[in-house]
Amino acid sequence: MTSDATITCDVLIIGSGAAGLSLALQLAESYQVIVLSKGPLAEGSTYYAQGGIAAVFDENDSIESHVSDTLVAGAGLCDPAVVRYTAERAKDSLQWLIDLGVAFDQESDEAGNTRFHLTREGGHSHRRILHAADATGRAVQSTLTSRTLSHPNIRVLEQANAVDLISEQNVDGERRCIGAYVWSRSHGQVLSIAAKFTALCTGGASKVYQYTSNPDVASGDGIAMAWRAGCRVANMEFNQFHPTCLYHPKAHNFLLTEALRGEGAHLKRPDGSRFMPDFHELAELAPRDVVARAIDFEMKRLGADCMYLDISHQPAEFIRQHFPTIHEKCLSLGIDITKEPMPVVPAAHYTCGGVMTDLHARTDLPGLYAIGEVAYTGLHGANRMASNSLLECVVFARAAASDIAELMSKTPPPGPIRPWDESKVSNSDEEVIIQHNWHELRLFMWDYVGIVRTEKRLERALRRVELLQQEIHEYYAHFRVTNNLLELRNLAQVARLIIESAMQRKESRGLHYTLDYPDPAEQTQPTILEPALFRHDKA
Template identity: 40%
Template sequence: MSSKYLVNFDSAELPQEEAEYLIIGGGIAGLFTAWAAAQAGARVTLVTKRSIAESNTDRAQGGIAAALGQHDSPELHLQDTLIAGAGLCDHDAVRTLVTEGPERVKELIDMGASFDRTGNQLCFTREGCHSQDRILHAQGDATGAEILRTLSQKVVAIPNVDVVENMYVIDLLVKNNTCYGALGMDQVTGKLKIFRGRIVVLATGGSGRLYNYTTNPEVATADGIALAYRAGAEVMDMEFIQFHPTSLVLPGAPRFLISEAVRGEGALLRNARGERFMPQYHGMAELAPRDIVSRAILSEMAKTGADSVFLDVTHIAPDKIRERFPTITTTCSKYGLDITKELIPVAPAAHYMMGGVKTDLWGETSISRLFSCGEASCLAVHGANRLASNSLLDGLVFGGRIVQRAAYVLENTQRDKPHFHCESLQPTPNIDYEFLRRKLQHIMGEKVGPLRTALRLAEALAFFERWAFLKNHEAKETFQMEVHNMLEVGELITEAAMMRTESRGGHFRLDYPETSERWRKHVILRH
């Protein structure tokens, strides 16, 4: 069996830091959990891979969904989420999300988060698959950045929270199915350190960087899912990857997200011939579920031989576009595109992972004292396809619930400090890790992307099999560790996709294009 660690180490020889809560990850889920734990009087250590400003939260443009509007209700939000989830949502999880979500958003507002308003009234917009205008936004299209600013300022100022930046968490420290902390590496000095926590929370975010085209930041390399899986935690729904339909396709530009809220404000999708095409594919046209819009775009690209389709906002008042979407307008302008006059070239890119570390309604994993929340976790609240703008809400609601549950755990656990070590790993092989990473991203994009077949998945699995020997070799640097984690999680995604012989939500099989009632169940994998 392959090692459960990436490096050889001995905990007795390393410096140690202790806290009641060890929170791994500095996006909305990790920050809100840290804030809630600190409000309960706990000592918290929050470690982030890079700076606290680098996370998917910062890039969330569209907004945060909450039933706060005059004509809205949690019940309507629940129904929209269940429809988008394509039959795989956990009903209790969704009800928890939509009923507790409004209060969590009010807490954000009380902390100082400044959402857009008309007078004293909050502004709401609509995105795909929502039946009501319920998306709150900030500074037009900078919602995530505003939430991150609010939470990080609050958390950093709390005396009983120690924020440790540029600390790469290598592996969890688990013995007898109980988590006691984690092994980290300081990315500045390269030195190892033990972090012990009576409660350990994985809030490490997504996995978009497994793909060659993604809207995710560099840090989104699926680390949390990989180290939880190595430690023996169950992972679930790994086959369900959401590809955002509209990422910018311009020479020299990154795959910048063009928010779904642009379509919510009336933007139209046109193919390379200038024809509007979404009404042919779904009754909700441009506001259909993301998986349907992504496949429609790929179909039109194949028909026309083009590498993109186009998002058209030229019929909307230029002042409204500039006011509502300042970040998108400015970014496109930087690359010579005036979106008030010109069409925006777009194509699908890996965006969000519905699967992750399996948890219950309180964030507990299959390992005692290990919790998870946000995109790294999976309690089937998003089902097979996440409803737009539910992800930020997910991090708030279930991060807060972890703290409620952890109070009981803290009262009933000992302050044990077991010894951990690993000396079985072979030396780091002399291979080109940068080339391997690019090859992995290409394989995932080509073989495990929005359109899958048994042949493509088998070719991807053969690639992972060729590199399986690395699991018995030590990784020296964090870049190498990321590649190990990407290989681990890429294989899990591929295995689950091969097992699910149907199409549902973010998983589409060209060889099994229908949805099967027999597959109205979850794929759970464990080391």
């Protein structure tokens, strides 16, 4: 059968986290917007972000310092112009969130004046992190969600997976994105959505690894779709592993915010001794890649299942006040963090590379934007500094909204979209194949393309992902789409991009560490991959 269900709008936003909803709210006063959410609207990496958002609010801090700290953390691969652009717009972007109703924590100074409580995280030289206790992402997501659901010009489609982007050629032969095919689980069919502008706000790809702090929806969908549509990607080898995820069988992806270390928590071996002073002069406040490798090294050296994070030397009331979510979660698992340390392991946390964009969030494909973790802006370089991620979402959502508003009247409506054709496929009778391939992919990525890499491990991973992609392509061609099939197809594509990018980088830098090239090269540049479609378009 074919589906002739076509929906039209001005702007199609794929993804419903901080990037997607910020963009929607910026545009909805003037335009008709559709937001796709793969799960419930509140589900996504934004909701689970604990730490906060970086911006210069302290009179003793400066934009120059924020820029400098970000460049240092990025290990020589940040784009300085993008870093400055972001830092200069940070305060206004946070003020926009505050005006919407996000309640960041406040405190009173000695004179009784109220001000924002600022915390400090790894890589930052000043306290510049605005936060809502230890559940900042939840506060941001809840506020954005409430505003989105009450807006008459925003239509939200939940339980909806984008399958692929749709493009058309104009009379000059230029391709342009005009929407997407969308698998609606609630409708039970693939819909065609036509839009003047489309934005990828799909988050990262940490689900490609066996252990991750991310929710299940972080399957690299936007990166894979953009690649298939002919967009370049960059720096896919730089996958940030958060040093401290709770190690517990009933909480496999519960993240323990970096703010714990910002407020004095120590990392310890099983015998209670500290080890971070042996690895870096900043000890527990060293950049995340250093801390993650140190934990990984100590675990392997000692044959230990985990290390420990201990903040119990701080007053109990201080801990309960600043980290209520973590305190409550750990207590439910039998761990009282006011009295004992928390068992921790590193886990895949943030994708620093992604779809290449400019300062307007434009991709290589006209009409298509990418915002947030899905995008490579040049902000993060070889390592993302703590609390710059939600900031990037809001700054570039505002930039994209301004650009789209300027171009809207100059952009003709998209032409007719060819209906999705299911006439030659059937329902799968072997769903187990997807599950087996899923587990195999995530396991070999963890073993061969994880915190520490080698050329031999990467070669093994490449051979395996090539075989998996062949199997997945055959399966995709014969059976109707499902949520698991779409995610597996995208994860396999992103895994290959990560592996190929890692094989091109013959040095260790930031989050990419290889035993075959343990030192940084004297000169370095971003790793850029070009799909065949991009090369054809530019020929």
